[in-house]
Amino acid sequence: MSPRETTAQVDFFRGVWKENPVIIQMLGLCPALAVTNTVANSLAMGFATFFVLTGSSLLVSLTKKWVPSEVRIPTFILIIATFVTVADMSLEALVPVIHKQLGAFVALIVVNCMILSRQEAFASKRPVGRSLLDAFGTGVGFIIAMVMMGSVREVLGNGTLLGYSLFGPNFEPWVIFILPPGGFLTLGFWLLFFNWWQKLREERAKVREWPDGVAAPVEGRAA
Amino acid sequence: MGELFWILVSAMVVNNFTLYYFLGLCPFMGVSARVETAVRMGMANVFVMVMASLCAWFLNTFILPHAPYLRLISFIVVIASFVQIVEMVIKKISPKLFRQLGIYLPLITTNCAILGLALFQTNRGYGLVQGLFFALGAGLGLTLALVLMAAIRETGELSDTPDIAKGMAIVLIIAGSLSLAFMGFAGLLSST
Numbered sequence: 161m162s163p164r165e166t167t168a169q170v171d172f173f174r175g176v177w178k179e180n181p182v183i184i185q186m187l188g189l190c191p192a193l194a195v196t197n198t199v200a201n202s203l204a205m206g207f208a209t210f211f212v213l214t215g216s217s218l219l220v221s222l223t224k225k226w227v228p229s230e231v232r233i234p235t236f237i238l239i240i241a242t243f244v245t246v247a248d249m250s251l252e253a254l255v256p257v258i259h260k261q262l263g264a265f266v267a268l269i270v271v272n273c274m275i276l277s278r279q280e281a282f283a284s285k286r287p288v289g290r291s292l293l294d295a296f297g298t299g300v301g302f303i304i305a306m307v308m309m310g311s312v313r314e315v316l317g318n319g320t321l322l323g324y325s326l327f328g329p330n331f332e333p334w335v336i337f338i339l340p341p342g343g344f345l346t347l348g349f350w351l352l353f354f355n356w357w358q359k360l361r362e363e364r365a366k367v368r369e370w371p372d373g374v375a376a377p378v379e380g381r382a383a
Numbered sequence: 384m385g386e387l388f389w390i391l392v393s394a395m396v397v398n399n400f401t402l403y404y405f406l407g408l409c410p411f412m413g414v415s416a417r418v419e420t421a422v423r424m425g426m427a428n429v430f431v432m433v434m435a436s437l438c439a440w441f442l443n444t445f446i447l448p449h450a451p452y453l454r455l456i457s458f459i460v461v462i463a464s465f466v467q468i469v470e471m472v473i474k475k476i477s478p479k480l481f482r483q484l485g486i487y488l489p490l491i492t493t494n495c496a497i498l499g500l501a502l503f504q505t506n507r508g509y510g511l512v513q514g515l516f517f518a519l520g521a522g523l524g525l526t527l528a529l530v531l532m533a534a535i536r537e538t539g540e541l542s543d544t545p546d547i548a549k550g551m552a553i554v555l556i557i558a559g560s561l562s563l564a565f566m567g568f569a570g571l572l573s574s575t
Contacts, residue, residue, distance in 0.1 A: 186412065186551055190495050194405040234463065241456040248455070264502040267455050271495040273409060340403050341566065344559030351552035359547060
């Protein structure tokens with residue numbers, strides 16, 4: 161596949177919104193549903209994933225000349241696993257409380273299909289600078305999605321935002337939202353909202369075409 | 384014996400891997416359109432999970448005490464290579480089974496439920512037998528969730544879904560309701 165010509169700006173912003181890994185591509189769902197019960201956890205997970213994604217994209221892009229294509233996937237996974245180990249140990253040292261709450265899910269960043277898909281679809285084919293931009297964009301998009309999930313779940317399920325009480329003592333928390341079913345429901349409702357919004361926009365501007373790159377086929381979605 | 388039974392039940396329904404820990408969501412969303420494929424995918428999962436549990440136990444007992452920081456890397460490498468070997472063996476011994484499992488076997492390698500199983504087993508300090516029961520329960524639970532989901536989606540195909548809910552949105556909301564239903568099993572554990 162020959163790389164499509166894109167500008168640096170497109171490379172960065174594509175991942176942030178138009179191809180947001182969680183909301184649009186439905187990749188990396190496990191962490192997006194499992195650890196978003198508070199904003200603090202979502203942020204920690206978001207930044208850890210951001211770090212792993214950027215580091216692996218950098219390394220994969222730097223080493224792409226020497227990695228034969230037959231063993232590229234195992235190589236990617238090894239590179240990712242190395243960065244995850246670093247992230248896991250750093251979190252444990254810096255914020256032990258949050259690390260404990262995230263539990264095995266930090267280690268599970270290894271199998272986050274979003275990261276592998278960026279390596280396979282982008283970093284292994286493009287120059288280092290572009291790969292970094294793409295990783296930054298996708299990482300920011302992931303953090304945005306995590307905060308969207310985490311804020312809704314924490315506000316509804318606990319009545320707090322980042323630990324500060326929002327509604328006073330008379331608020332009866334909607335506990336289901338910080339429990340597992342709330343993860344599915346919150347993402348489901350966000351998707352409903354975006355589908356509705358997109359439909360509205362389509363109806364308002366029927367003639368306007370979608371810009372290039374939107375709803376492109378999801379690459380490397382195997383897992 | 385009682386303890387083993389509860390490890391099995393707890394991994395299967397109470398702390399269902401898919402609906403409680405959100406592991407293995409990719410196959411849950413991807414191959415849950417038909418009941419038949421869901422059953423096969425589930426069975427392949429049970430098999431790989433039991434094998435992964437064995438591998439994890441072996442690594443934890445004999446190798447990792449000397450190099451704990453290699454845990455993640457060695458788990459993923461060993462599980463991936465093991466699945467590869469199993470695939471070759473099945474292809475040689477029983478081509479029929481191989482055809483039936485098809486693409487699902489290699490896909491499972493990157494399934495987060497497998498690595499999750501190995502990690503949970505390590506964190507909880509399960510021994511060999513406990514680990515095997517845990518893997519069996521987790522695999523069966525995954526199958527149960529997959530099959531239930533597929534059955535609901537097959538029925539739902541005929542119903543009149545609103546435009547904005549088509550696709551993933553309705554699948555997620557169904558999954559949420561299923562997860563809600565499975566929370567009812569939580570009472571099982573506290574009564575013991």
